[in-house]
Amino acid sequence: MKKLFGSVLALLIVTTAVSQNTLGYWQQKVDYKMTIDMDVETYQYKGTQNLVYTNNSPDTLDRVFYHLYFNAFQPGSEMDVRSRTIADPDDRVKDRISKLSPSEIGYIKLISLTQDGMALTYEVVGTVLEVQLNKPIQPGQSTTFEMVWDAQVPLQIRRSGRNSSEGVALSMTQWYPKMAEYDFEGWHADPYIAREFHGVWGDFDVKITIDADYTIGGTGYLQNPAEIGHGYQLPGQKTMKPKNGKYTWHFVAPNVHDFTWAADDEYIHDVYKGPNGVDLHFFYKNNPEIKENWKNLQPKTAELLAFFNEHIGPYPYKQYSVIQGGDGGMEYAMCTLITGERKFESLVGVTAHELAHSWFQFLLATNEAKHEWMDEGFTSYISDEAMNVVMDQKNPNPQAGSYRGYGFLATSGKEQPQSTHADRYHSNRAYGISAYSKGAVFLAQLGYVIGEAHLKETLKRYYSEWKFKHPTPNDFIRVAEKVSGFELDWYLTDWTQTTNTIDYAISSVSEENGKTTVQLERIGLMPMPIDLYVRYEDGSEQVFHIPLQMARAEKDNPFPQINWTVLPDWAWAYPTYQFEITNGKKVQIMVIDATQRMADINPKNNSFGME
Ligand SMILES: [Zn+2]
Numbered sequence: 286m287k288k289l290f291g292s293v294l295a296l297l298i299v300t301t302a303v304s305q306n307t308l309g310y311w312q313q314k315v316d317y318k319m320t321i322d323m324d325v326e327t328y329q330y331k332g333t334q335n336l337v338y339t340n341n342s343p344d345t346l347d348r349v350f351y352h353l354y355f356n357a358f359q360p361g362s363e364m365d366v367r368s369r370t371i372a373d374p375d376d377r378v379k380d381r382i383s384k385l386s387p388s389e390i391g392y393i394k395l396i397s398l399t400q401d402g403m404a405l406t407y408e409v410v411g412t413v414l415e416v417q418l419n420k421p422i423q424p425g426q427s428t429t430f431e432m433v434w435d436a437q438v439p440l441q442i443r444r445s446g447r448n449s450s451e452g453v454a455l456s457m458t459q460w461y462p463k464m465a466e467y468d469f470e471g472w473h474a475d476p477y478i479a480r481e482f483h484g485v486w487g488d489f490d491v492k493i494t495i496d497a498d499y500t501i502g503g504t505g506y507l508q509n510p511a512e513i514g515h516g517y518q519l520p521g522q523k524t525m526k527p528k529n530g531k532y533t534w535h536f537v538a539p540n541v542h543d544f545t546w547a548a549d550d551e552y553i554h555d556v557y558k559g560p561n562g563v564d565l566h567f568f569y570k571n572n573p574e575i576k577e578n579w580k581n582l583q584p585k586t587a588e589l590l591a592f593f594n595e596h597i598g599p600y601p602y603k604q605y606s607v608i609q610g611g612d613g614g615m616e617y618a619m620c621t622l623i624t625g626e627r628k629f630e631s632l633v634g635v636t637a638h639e640l641a642h643s644w645f646q647f648l649l650a651t652n653e654a655k656h657e658w659m660d661e662g663f664t665s666y667i668s669d670e671a672m673n674v675v676m677d678q679k680n681p682n683p684q685a686g687s688y689r690g691y692g693f694l695a696t697s698g699k700e701q702p703q704s705t706h707a708d709r710y711h712s713n714r715a716y717g718i719s720a721y722s723k724g725a726v727f728l729a730q731l732g733y734v735i736g737e738a739h740l741k742e743t744l745k746r747y748y749s750e751w752k753f754k755h756p757t758p759n760d761f762i763r764v765a766e767k768v769s770g771f772e773l774d775w776y777l778t779d780w781t782q783t784t785n786t787i788d789y790a791i792s793s794v795s796e797e798n799g800k801t802t803v804q805l806e807r808i809g810l811m812p813m814p815i816d817l818y819v820r821y822e823d824g825s826e827q828v829f830h831i832p833l834q835m836a837r838a839e840k841d842n843p844f845p846q847i848n849w850t851v852l853p854d855w856a857w858a859y860p861t862y863q864f865e866i867t868n869g870k871k872v873q874i875m876v877i878d879a880t881q882r883m884a885d886i887n888p889k890n891n892s893f894g895m896e
Contacts, residue, residue: 307750307751307754310754311341311342311343311469312341312468312485312486312754312755313338313339313340313341313342313466313467313468313485313486314338314339314341314485314486314487315336315337315338315339315464315485315486315487316336316337316487316488316489316490317334317335317336317461317487317488317489317490317491317544318334318335318336318490318491319332319333319334319335319461319489319490319491319492319544320332320333320491320492320494321461321491321492321493321494322494323455323493323494323495323496323548325454325455325495325496325499325550327388327437328437328438328447328455329435329436329437329438330435330436330437330438331433331434331435331436332432332433332434332435332436332461332462333431333432333433333434334430334431334432334433334434334461334462335429335430335431336429336430336431336432336464337427337428337429338422338427338428338429338430338464339426339427340422340423340424340425340426340427340428341424341425342424342467342468343424344424344467345421345422345423345424346418346421346422346467347417347418347421348415348416348417348418349416349418349422349430349464349465349467350413350414350415350416350464350465350472350474351413351414351416351462351463351464351465352412352413352414352459352462352463352464352465352474352475352477353393353409353412353413353414353462354393354412354445354459354460354463354477355391355392355393355436355437355438355439355445355459355460356391356392356393356409356411356412356477357382357391357411357412357443357477357478358382358385358390358391358392358439358440358442358443358445358446359382359385359390359391359392360382360383360384360385360390361383362382362411362412363411363412363476363477363478364378364382364412364443364477364478364479365380365382365383367478367479367708368380368382368479369383371712371713372711372712373712373713373714374713375443375479375713377442377443377612377613378442378443381440381442382442385439385440385442388437389439389440390437390439391436391437391438391439391445391446392436392437393434393435393436393461393462394434394435394436395407395409395414395432395433395434395462396433396434396435397431397432397433398416398430398431398432399430399431399432400418400419400420400428400429400430401419401420401428401429402431403419403420405417405418405419405430411476411477412476412477413465413474413476414462415474432462434462436460438455438457438460441456441611441612442612443479443612444456444458444459444611444612444615444622445457445458445459445460445611449610449611449612449624450612450624451570451609451624451625451626452549452551452570453547453549453570453609453610453611454499454548454549454550455499455546455547455548455549455610456547456610456611456612456622457503457545457546457547457548458545458611458615458617458622459477459482460545460546461544463484463543464484464485465483465485466483466484466485466652466755467485468652468755470652473652473654475654475708478708479707479708479713480654480657480707480708480716481653481654481657481660481707481708482543482653482654483650483652483653483654483655483755484542484543484650485542486540486541486542486650486753486754487540487541487542488537488538488539488540488541489504489505489536489537489538489541489544490535490536490537491505491535491536491537491538491544491546492533492534492535492536493533493534493536493546494531494532494533494534495531495532495534495548496530496531496550497527497530497531497532498550499548499549499550500515500516500548500549500550500552500554500568501515501534501546501547501548502546502547502548502552502554502566502568502606502608502620503536503544503545503546503547503606503608503617503619503620504536504538504541504543504544504545504546504617504618504619504620505536505537505538505541505544505618505619506536506537506538506603506604507534507535507536508535508536508537509533509534509535510522511524511525512524512525512532513525513532513534515554516554516555516556517554538618538619540753541618541619541647542618542647542650543617543618544618545617545618545620545622547568547608547609547610547611547622549568549570549609549610551570551571552568552569552570552571552609553567553568553569553570553571553576553579554566554567554568555567555579555580555583557583557584557586557587558587559586559587559590559591559605560587560590560591560594561594561599561600562603563590563600563602563603563604563605564603564604564605565583565586565587565590565604565605565606565607566604566605566606566607566608566620567579567582567583567586567606567607567608568606568607568608568609568610569608569609569625570609570625572625572626574626575609575625575626578625578627578628578629578632579609579625579632581629582607582629582632582633582636585633585636585675585676586605586607586636586640588675589633589636589637589640589641589671589675590605590640592670592671592674592675593640593641593643593644593667593671596667596670596671596741596744596745597644597645597667597744597745597748598644598648598745598748598749598752600643600644601648601752602619604619605619605620605640605643606619606620606621607620607621607623607636607639607640608620608621608622608623609622609623609624609625610622610623611623611624612624613635614635614636614638614639615639616639616642616643616646616647616664618647619643621636621639621640621642623635623636623639630676633672633675633676634668634672637668637671637672637675638664638665638668640668641664641667641668641671642660642664644664644667644748645659645660645663645664645667646659646660646664648748648752648753649747649748649751649752649754649756650753650754650755650756651755651756651757652755652757653707654706654707654708655704655706655707656704656757656758657703657707657716657719657720657724658703658719658720658723658724658727658781659724659756659758659761660720660724661720661721661724662720662721662722662723662724662725662726662727662728663724663725663727663728665687665721665722665724665725666684666687666724666725666728666729667744669683669684669686669687669725670683670684682880682881682882684725684726684729684882685881686722687721687722687723687725687726687729688722688726688729688881688884689722690718690721690722690723691718691722691723691726691884692884692886693718694715694718694719694722694723695784695786695884695886696886699711699712699715700715700719700784701715701719701784702781702782702783702784703719703720703723703724703727703780703781703782704781704782705719707720723780726884727780727781728740728744729882730780730882730883730884731743731765731773731776732882733816733878733880733882733883734771734773734776734813734814734836734840735765735768735769735771735773735840736769736840736841736843737843738841739765739768739769739840740765742768743761743764743765743768743769746764746767746768747760747761747764747765750764751764758777758781759777762774762776762777769838769840770838771836771837771838771840772835772836772837772838773836775812775833775835775836775857779810779811779812780811783810783811785809785810785811786809786810786811786886787809787811787813787883787884787885787886788807788808788809788885788886788887788890789805789806789807789808789809789813789815789877789883789885789890789891790805790806790808790877790887790890790891791803791804791805791806791817791875791877791890791891791892791893792804792805792806792861792890794872794875794893794894796871796872799867799869800865800866800867801865801866801871801872802863802864802865803817803863803864803865803866803875804861804862804863805817805831805855805861805862805863805877806860806861806862807855807857807859807860807861807862808860808887808890809885809886812833812835812857813833813883814830814831814832814833814836814839814840814855815829815830815831815855815862815877815878816828816829816830816843816877816878816879816880816883817829817830817831817875817876817877818875818876818877818878818879819866819872819874819875820872820873820874820875821870821871821872821873822870822871822872822873823870823871825848825870826847826848827847827848827849827850828842828844828847828848828849828850829850829852829864830842830849830850830851830852831852831853831854831855831862831864832851832852832854832855833854833855833857834854834855834856834857835856835857839851843880852864872893872894873894874892874893874894874895875892875893875894876891876892876893876895877891877892878891
């Protein structure tokens, strides 16, 4: 009995600890019911939306905002003008929007909008709908919005649209009027200029009526597989005849913050059993040149899912779909749209990256417009680790490419802080390296600072505490602090909010009377702890660890086979640090961070005794 009491108590303590970490946290909720009728000849569709919005904030809301993303695909839109004025436009966009004819543009045109049955006044401003409410929404209250709209699917230019370069008919991403997120920072009604999203958690119920020849893949569980068929039915199950040549597909998606679908009349649809009973769906064109790769992709996707389950946390839905569509690779709720005419390694690589986004940004739903490095960077980190294992790449450092990218940017004179809004980088390239490469290095380098075991535990605890929420950079670093016992505010601040760089040097090594004096120098502004590897002339090895004083902790020896000597702390303001080696051995070589996980921008001054 005592033992039982003990375990119940332990359970209570764990539960309390978890809830305390998110104490005071709130998020809005939105439940969508939508019906869509698609005309596959004109690519126009009619939509109705019943939206129940619950205000869990402490604030009274007198207006709301919706995203109307399709309006970006019109000549003169912000997306169009930005693409024509940025130094390095995306090849897929360039000036293509400016050349769209009226039958090729995208739009969402409101027919009506009501709140609890009363008509509302609103204004469409580019890709944002501004709505004044008749009745302010009080804290804790729900209200119902009803909308009717007409829309046209644009020619595929960026992510969404009709007739992709690989011939996929409909890539329906960012396609419906979507309630903007309101959080502790207020409204996030970002115009759709180039990239990144932030959505409200909720339940979706979507009915799509479309020509019976088309197969749909996307977010949500199909509710009427026996009626529709198209690979969703049980083996041998007879399907029903379409009405007027159309089927109505009924999807339900619980607790997601987006809804995406794609449709084509030539899709092959395979279902592969993944780990934990997750059904992996694959939708790809009936093209003999890609079929074999898409078959071989299926077991690899299952292995990738198992890797992420193990290293981050269990995928919580029962379905994930890999869909040929879009114009590269983009992550969505319970699915991804990727281009499919790729070499096998690239096909697995893009699937690894987009599937990893199911954790980093989807379940751990950071505001990716503001914290793009937590989205793309964390995803790049974990998918590169996964590819190394699943594709047996045998790369000693799967993050080496990200370090090279970051080093290039940091020394280019063109780096902007990672806290820059995703749309506000001076070039697409600067955004890409900052978000993907520097973001991946953030994690890999954190492993250097707190130790790999602590990094691994941090990722798991971050998932268990923050899944289905909107974590911020501070929420992540607080988890790392609690797991490791380190103070890490300096790491978060310098790395993500400044362009300060790391540059430590071995400035002198001198020997006198069997005693070696070593002097190190901090040249860069960013502080770091130092692992100094030494090999003596007799072949023996030693690592001197110099803790960073402001971290108020020291890591465990990462090299159990090597003598690990912890020296006194280095306080950041002191530009130099000196210590003596008194074991009588002669130093042959000496290297700062032999593992090269500290992103020192000038590795040339990091060693002694090496050619
Ligand atoms: Zn990505």
